[in-house]
Amino acid sequence: MKLTISGAAGRMGRAILESLYDEEDLELGSVLEKKGNPSVGRDAGELIGVGKWGVSVTDRIKKSVLDGEVMIDFTYPLETLKMVQEAQRKKRPMVIGTTGFLRDQEKKIKEAAKKIPIVWSPNMSVGVNVMLKLLADAATILGEAYDIEIMEIHHRHKKDAPSGTALRMGETVAVARGTSLSRSGRFSRHGKIGPRKTGEIGFQSQRAGDVVGEHTVIFAGPGERIEMTHRAQSRNNFSRGAILAAKWVVDKPPGLYDMMDVLDLK
DSSP states (O other): OOEEEEEEEEEEHHHHHHHHHHHHOOOOEEEOOOOTTTTTSBHHHHHSSSSSOBBBEEHHHHHHHHHOSSEESOOOOOHHHHHHHHHHHOOOOOEOOOOOOHHHHHHHHHHHHHTTTEEOOOOOOOOHHHHHHHHHHHHHGGGGGGGGEEEEOOOOOSSSSHHHHHHHHHHHHHHTTTTTTHHHHEEOSOOOOOOOOOOOOEEEEEOOOOOOEEEEEEEETTTTEEEEEESSSSHHHHHHHHHHHHHHHOOOOOOOEEEHHHHTOO
């Protein structure tokens, strides 16, 4: 199976190329970057220090989509939507790890998923998705007697906050409690805010240095506190998950899937 990697010059793109290079049953079909990126025209192997791979970075979206059986995209919302549009035209499955979409942009992905299979997940890590399942169980069992706080820290270059993973964790515990994140999420505190409201799900975001990603969810109840933490020490755990998702989605019918589907955690 051949893959098209979009956003290959970025941190996640290079991590995916590194993981793909070690795969014996997968091939690199195309490497895509936006126009003007200095990597365009370079050999993909040069991006990860392995010499010549035989596939050059291109900015031609239409041809790039055709050269792979599945597209993996970790870019930015507007770029991702261009890929989604072209993948839909060419009937190519997609794996999307981009975060920071606005609601109307999310709707476009959901509409496209009616025609092609799409795995869309803010975090492709196996560990994070196992944690999501555990969070749902904990929120169901503990109920509103336990306050929930979600804390996350990422590198200084990350552009969205809270992270897509933190939001997914918040959605998970909210649904488990029979509510929604739009109703119970609290994203900022400043000044005289008064006592905490029952059922509130708080978020705290930090941006510093080169932190790959760390998420902690606190369940604080009467006389005790439970904490679940996931620390990403390398982007390769995300890239391995993305490749696993590509293998899984290639023969699936149209629909919107996530890593919980890929890992059979539902």
